[in-house]
Amino acid sequence: MTTVEIRRLPHNQDLPLPAYETEGAAGMDLRAAEPVTLKPGARHLVPTGIAIALPQGFEAQVRPRSGLAVKHGVTVLNSPGTIDCDYRGEVKVPLINHGEADFMIARGDRIAQMVIAPVTRIGWQEVDRLDETARGAGGFGSSGHR
Ligand SMILES: O=c1ccn([C@H]2C[C@H](O)[C@@H](COP(=O)(O)OP(=O)(O)OP(=O)(O)O)O2)c(=O)[nH]1
Numbered sequence: 262m263t264t265v266e267i268r269r270l271p272h273n274q275d276l277p278l279p280a281y282e283t284e285g286a287a288g289m290d291l292r293a294a295e296p297v298t299l300k301p302g303a304r305h306l307v308p309t310g311i312a313i314a315l316p317q318g319f320e321a322q323v324r325p326r327s328g329l330a331v332k333h334g335v336t337v338l339n340s341p342g343t344i345d346c347d348y349r350g351e352v353k354v355p356l357i358n359h360g361e362a363d364f365m366i367a368r369g370d371r372i373a374q375m376v377i378a379p380v381t382r383i384g385w386q387e388v389d390r391l392d393e394t395a396r397g398a399g400g401f402g403s404s405g406h407r
Pocket residue numbers: 323339341342343344345346348351352353354355
């Protein structure tokens with residue numbers, strides 16, 4: 262198992278660290294480090310009270326929790342958010358309330374999830390012509406929808 266350094270920030274000496282909630286969970290749930298009420302249509306950058314140092318070759322993706330989306334219309338605005346491996350600031354979650362009711366977040370609530378994923382970095386080889394394929398330039402529904 263890969264071990265990753267994590268730091269609790271001064272305003273968070275008490276919240277549980279992000280954790281896998283089940284044995285097969287892909288993501289670790291992130292908790293709000295401060296309470297906030299999201300009015301319908303409102304967005305807010307919610308602090309999580311943690312900072313991490315991912316090893317080179319990894320990223321963390323900040324993704325919505327489906328329960329919040331389905332039940333309340335609350336989702337991660339920039340989903341999937343990208344935490345770069347050289348970022349040492351606080352992990353924050355830009356939430357938006359697409360629902361019709363106020364959404365109350367208490368300190369410690371699980372508001373999103375973070376999936377650690379490998380990253381491939383590439384270099385470009387600029388060319389005048391790309392190889393030919395069956396698809397060619399077809400896209401955006403070119404193959405139909407049935
Ligand atoms: O949901 C997110 C997305 C990003 N970040 C942090 C970590 C990431 O490494 C940094 C920059 O994110 P991104 O590259 O998506 O934002 P940007 O608008 O391109 O800012 P920058 O110019 O700082 O790269 O912000 C978060 O805490 N939460």
